[in-house]
Amino acid sequence: MSAHGEGRQMSELHDLTLAELATKLRGKEVSAVEVARHFLARGARHESLGAYLATSEEVTLAQARGADARLAGGDTAPLLGVPIAHKDIFVTTDFPSTAGSRMLEGYRSPFDSTVVLKFKGAGAVSLGKLNCDEFAMGSSNENSAFKPVLNPWDTTRVPGGSSGGSAVAVAARLAPAATGTDTGGSIRQPASFCGITGIKPTYGRASRYGMIAFASSLDQAGPMARTAEDCALLLSAMCGPDPDRDSTSLDVPAEDFTRTLNDSLQGLRIGVPKEFFGEGLSADVRAAVDAALKEYGKLGAVLVPISLPRTELSIPVYYIIAPAEASSNLSRFDGVKFGHRAEKYTDLTDMYKKTRAEGFGDEVKRRIMIGTYVLSHGYYDAYYLQAQKIRRMIADDFQQAFKTCDLIAGPVAPTVAWKLGEKSSDPVASYLADIFTLPASLAGLPCMSVPAGFGAGGMPVGLQLIANHLQEARLLNAAHRLQQATDWHQKTPGGLLR
Numbered sequence: 001m002s003a004h005g006e007g008r009q010m011s012e013l014h015d016l017t018l019a020e021l022a023t024k025l026r027g028k029e030v031s032a033v034e035v036a037r038h039f040l041a042r043g044a045r046h047e048s049l050g051a052y053l054a055t056s057e058e059v060t061l062a063q064a065r066g067a068d069a070r071l072a073g074g075d076t077a078p079l080l081g082v083p084i085a086h087k088d089i090f091v092t093t094d095f096p097s098t099a100g101s102r103m104l105e106g107y108r109s110p111f112d113s114t115v116v117l118k119f120k121g122a123g124a125v126s127l128g129k130l131n132c133d134e135f136a137m138g139s140s141n142e143n144s145a146f147k148p149v150l151n152p153w154d155t156t157r158v159p160g161g162s163s164g165g166s167a168v169a170v171a172a173r174l175a176p177a178a179t180g181t182d183t184g185g186s187i188r189q190p191a192s193f194c195g196i197t198g199i200k201p202t203y204g205r206a207s208r209y210g211m212i213a214f215a216s217s218l219d220q221a222g223p224m225a226r227t228a229e230d231c232a233l234l235l236s237a238m239c240g241p242d243p244d245r246d247s248t249s250l251d252v253p254a255e256d257f258t259r260t261l262n263d264s265l266q267g268l269r270i271g272v273p274k275e276f277f278g279e280g281l282s283a284d285v286r287a288a289v290d291a292a293l294k295e296y297g298k299l300g301a302v303l304v305p306i307s308l309p310r311t312e313l314s315i316p317v318y319y320i321i322a323p324a325e326a327s328s329n330l331s332r333f334d335g336v337k338f339g340h341r342a343e344k345y346t347d348l349t350d351m352y353k354k355t356r357a358e359g360f361g362d363e364v365k366r367r368i369m370i371g372t373y374v375l376s377h378g379y380y381d382a383y384y385l386q387a388q389k390i391r392r393m394i395a396d397d398f399q400q401a402f403k404t405c406d407l408i409a410g411p412v413a414p415t416v417a418w419k420l421g422e423k424s425s426d427p428v429a430s431y432l433a434d435i436f437t438l439p440a441s442l443a444g445l446p447c448m449s450v451p452a453g454f455g456a457g458g459m460p461v462g463l464q465l466i467a468n469h470l471q472e473a474r475l476l477n478a479a480h481r482l483q484q485a486t487d488w489h490q491k492t493p494g495g496l497l498r
Contacts, residue, residue, distance in 0.1 A: 013034075014173035021082050040127065046152075046172055052129065054096050084124045084127065084178060089211055092112055101134045131149050139189060139433050142420065157457075167180070171195055179222075180224045193462075197450055199446070201238075207221075218318075221238060240254035250470075262481075271402075273410055285415060295485055298485070304404055317390045321387050335359075410436060414432075416461060
């Protein structure tokens with residue numbers, strides 16, 4: 001290959017999807033080391049976006065050389081040699097694990113999370129750890145203790161959260177794929193704001209072992225990439241039972257989610273909930289979602305009006321249950337065994353107080369206080385117990401809807417990405433942006449965001465698809481067929497990224 005040809009090939013590597021890169025690697029058209037070097041250099045060139053919190057050329061290239069050795073030996077594993085980056089909520093032995101918090105600044109885990117181990121076993125090459133809202137608490141990625149993440153479509157806007165670093169890494173072509181976590185929409189909302197594809201599987205599908213916990217009954221790992229095909233490849237590697245390390249892991253074997261990607265959508269019933277199209281939805285987002293739904297009509301799907309009557313209750317329910325679980329999970333960060341410890345204190349109680357005051361950011365403190373309050377004596381029955389009862393009713397609403405439809409579709413968020421700092425002084429305004437993502441999270445359902453055009457300011461809009469439990473394959477099939485018929489997912493941010 002000529003020097004000119006090699007340079008042209010390398011300059012185009014970041015334009016390839018994960019599936020396309022995998023094909024080139026198996027065909028020996030490019031080596032895993034070459035691909036890794038390309039993405040490391042690209043990440044360094046666009047460091048100002050704030051996507052990465054930790055990288056290591058030594059670690060990444062060592063993994064790439066191992067992948068090349070397997071490829072040379074004839075191994076054809078689907079993800080072998082493909083680079084991926086991990087949200088800094090997954091603990092790793094090769095990189096620091098901070099959860100975007102000063103509380104864990106510089107912390108090195110003695111073990112890898114199950115999700116990270118699965119990707120290592122598949123031969124994927126880790127590019128590093130990605131920025132996120134502190135302990136995954138936030139909808140804008142402005143709550144990271146280290147630096148905000150900037151949306152590559154408009155760097156004056158938020159990328160969404162808490163998996164904002166993951167979304168930006170994929171959208172800006174700094175990584176072909178990334179892991180994220182979704183508690184109340186933290187994969188879907190940043191995917192929507194950054195114009196990429198992201199899926200949250202059924203609760204329990206992917207092991208939570210080694211995920212730094214926020215709300216244990218809600219947290220779920222999922223992949224973020226440019227296409228549904230890429231997400232299907234990644235999800236196939238991520239899922240599977242983990243009974244010895246995660247008691248909430250489902251006893252459901254891993255499956256190949258790519259097998260039904262090209263199935264026909266003829267006769268597929270797509271439910272359209274009236275509660276997702278009310279006054280709070282901006283006109284530009286509604287127009288984009290409507291256009292995507294029309295495409296499904298062309299593909300043979302049938303739109304069915306449905307109702308999810310307790311949609312509005314999902315916000316108060318979530319913001320009782322999630323902070324309650326957070327207050328319990330974050331009690332371990334006391335300065336005793338690991339993480340930050342205050343330098344000056346008078347006794348053990350004083351150390352606890354100063355350590356937590358110094359280590360946690362404002363949003364984390366706010367949610368710990370809310371959670372402690374609703375779990376306290378005299379308020380548990382009035383708040384937490386009632387929230388759990390309504391959570392069950394919200395889940396029942398979905399089961400009622402699925403009697404008349406196969407999938408549910410609607411917007412991911414009421415608006416496109418907002419300006420940096422626009423909602424910082426009003427946390428409730430940020431919470432309200434989760435209105436469309438929270439119901440499916442509370443019900444433990446698989447759901448995803450698929451690029452669906454553009455809204456105000458040329459910013460991306462995502463279409464949310466929701467399926468019944470364990471029907472990720474149906475979700476990915478519907479998303480893939482939409483992407484075959486449209487080019488929204490192929491659009492890239494402007495000149496910043498060349």
